[in-house]
Amino acid sequence: KKNYAVLGLGRFGESVVRTLTEFHQDVLAVDIDEERVNALMDVATQTLIADTQEEAVLKGLNIDTFDFVIIGIGNNMEASIMTTLLVKELGAKWVIAKAETAAHGRVLDRVGADQVIFPERDIGRNMVRKLLSNHILSFIDLSPDYTLAEIEITDSNFANQNLLELNLRQKFDLNVIAIHHGKMVNITPKPTDMVHLNDILTVVGPVDRVQELDDAIK
Amino acid sequence: KKNYAVLGLGRFGESVVRTLTEFHQDVLAVDIDEERVNALMDVATQTLIADTQEEAVLKGLNIDTFDFVIIGIGNNMEASIMTTLLVKELGAKWVIAKAETAAHGRVLDRVGADQVIFPERDIGRNMVRKLLSNHILSFIDLSPDYTLAEIEITDSNFANQNLLELNLRQKFDLNVIAIHHGKMVNITPKPTDMVHLNDILTVVGPVDRVQELDDAIK
Ligand SMILES: Nc1ncnc2c1ncn2[C@@H]1O[C@H](COP(=O)(O)OP(=O)(O)OP(=O)(O)O)[C@@H](O)[C@H]1O
Numbered sequence: 001k002k003n004y005a006v007l008g009l010g011r012f013g014e015s016v017v018r019t020l021t022e023f024h025q026d027v028l029a030v031d032i033d034e035e036r037v038n039a040l041m042d043v044a045t046q047t048l049i050a051d052t053q054e055e056a057v058l059k060g061l062n063i064d065t066f067d068f069v070i071i072g073i074g075n076n077m078e079a080s081i082m083t084t085l086l087v088k089e090l091g092a093k094w095v096i097a098k099a100e101t102a103a104h105g106r107v108l109d110r111v112g113a114d115q116v117i118f119p120e121r122d123i124g125r126n127m128v129r130k131l132l133s134n135h136i137l138s139f140i141d142l143s144p145d146y147t148l149a150e151i152e153i154t155d156s157n158f159a160n161q162n163l164l165e166l167n168l169r170q171k172f173d174l175n176v177i178a179i180h181h182g183k184m185v186n187i188t189p190k191p192t193d194m195v196h197l198n199d200i201l202t203v204v205g206p207v208d209r210v211q212e213l214d215d216a217i218k
Numbered sequence: 219k220k221n222y223a224v225l226g227l228g229r230f231g232e233s234v235v236r237t238l239t240e241f242h243q244d245v246l247a248v249d250i251d252e253e254r255v256n257a258l259m260d261v262a263t264q265t266l267i268a269d270t271q272e273e274a275v276l277k278g279l280n281i282d283t284f285d286f287v288i289i290g291i292g293n294n295m296e297a298s299i300m301t302t303l304l305v306k307e308l309g310a311k312w313v314i315a316k317a318e319t320a321a322h323g324r325v326l327d328r329v330g331a332d333q334v335i336f337p338e339r340d341i342g343r344n345m346v347r348k349l350l351s352n353h354i355l356s357f358i359d360l361s362p363d364y365t366l367a368e369i370e371i372t373d374s375n376f377a378n379q380n381l382l383e384l385n386l387r388q389k390f391d392l393n394v395i396a397i398h399h400g401k402m403v404n405i406t407p408k409p410t411d412m413v414h415l416n417d418i419l420t421v422v423g424p425v426d427r428v429q430e431l432d433d434a435i436k
């Protein structure tokens with residue numbers, strides 16, 4: 001199990017803390033503002049009111065022991081940059097920082113952020129992908145090119161056959177890792193397992209091939 | 219093919235226009251700021267410099283003919299709210315609006331937005347799900363008996379053969395969903411793909427069978 005530290009509890013940081021907790025992960029939530037910390041006291045595993053620009057604070061947190069450090073300090077660009085620099089210098093393994101502007105993002109890159117998030121830009125893209133898909137119920141991008149997606153089989157051309165006959169691997173370069181049939185989930189589907197109308201397939205593969213399958217389904 | 223109108227070309231609106239274009243969709247891009255419109259002149263199908271709070275402008279655009287209207291007016295909450303109201307009153311089919319704050323979002327709901335986007339909050343959630351995607355199946359209704367595990371192949375009895383020869387499905391009821399070879403990850407492994415010594419396999423299957431494989435590897 002990995003552990004997470006979230007520094008800066010604005011809308012982004014708070015959302016990260018709440019989602020991590022929802023998925024039963026251990027998370028430390030830190031902010032300079034007492035109210036924001038208190039709001040998450042019963043949500044996060046651990047909380048702290050502190051200025052993350054202070055090296056002593058970060059050392060005291062053993063910031064290098066966290067698998068992921070997420071920096072959600074927004075408006076105060078200087079605090080965001082300084083915190084990122086110090087956190088990386090102190091040995092944090094993987095730092096994700098939220099950027100206010102493209103230039104801010106480039107600075108965060110320079111001071112060592114492993115990943116920079118641009119909320120408006122990234123959500124715009126995600127939203128469009130959801131809009132354009134017809135049968136994709138949800139997706140998680142595993143990398144820039146590969147995605148895991150849940151696709152509903154609403155087309156009888158794709159139903160009432162087994163995985164070998166459906167042959168998504170050959171036709172779409174997709175790996176079916178689960179078949180959802182009503183409430184049941186078959187997580188190690190065999191080639192002989194049947195796909196019924198309205199089943200949901202969890203597939204893994206290239207983003208464009210997933211889209212292709214989505215388009216092929218009426 | 220559907221058509222899209224994007225009103226307000228900040229970072230969110232611009233990202234929506236660029237992504238729609240990338241996926242070969244028809245998009246009209248509108249903003250009150252000439253520079254922002256010009257920046258997307260060669261990207262969007264059609265552009266217009268206009269104040270979207272003016273009913274005459276929206277009527278002239280035949281806003282009711284678009285399948286989706288996306289309102290990316292941010293900072294100017296009044297313009298965002300007014301534009302949303304007018305666009306819905308004029309018969310727009312589906313309106314997605316970006317909100318600055320939770321309260322702003324509630325107002326947008328009231329004036330008819332079909333969908334409200336909260337970039338920081340939504341991206342925080344998406345980002346966590348991506349981080350956790352190595353525990354992919356926590357997002358699928360995982361039966362308590364199944365698990366996902368990463369197993370390093372340190373035993374030459376399990377190496378230098380392909381997945382078909384390794385036959386983990388028959389021997390351990392396990393589905394190999396990825397092969398990690400050094401820095402490379404093969405996320406759609408074929409039966410003919412090789413497993414080399416010290417590769418890491420991502421497998422899915424019954425908890426006890428995963429343990430069995432783990433024990434079998436010296
Ligand atoms: N030096 C600091 N140490 C710890 N927390 C800080 C520091 N400076 C700012 N913060 C916190 O970072 C949080 C996020 O910053 P702020 O709300 O200004 O940015 P934001 O970009 O509006 O955030 P969001 O967009 O995520 O809502 C705030 O709760 C603020 O108290």
Ligand SMILES: Nc1ncnc2c1ncn2[C@@H]1O[C@H](COP(=O)(O)OP(=O)(O)OP(=O)(O)O)[C@@H](O)[C@H]1O
Binds near residue numbers: 230291297
């Ligand atoms: N009445 C209006 N008609 C058309 N466009 C408008 C109007 N008012 C504001 N805009 C445009 O909306 C765009 C987005 O607004 P702004 O940049 O203020 O918000 P933002 O929240 O910072 O955007 P983002 O977060 O997406 O970058 C700007 O390009 C602005 O010119």
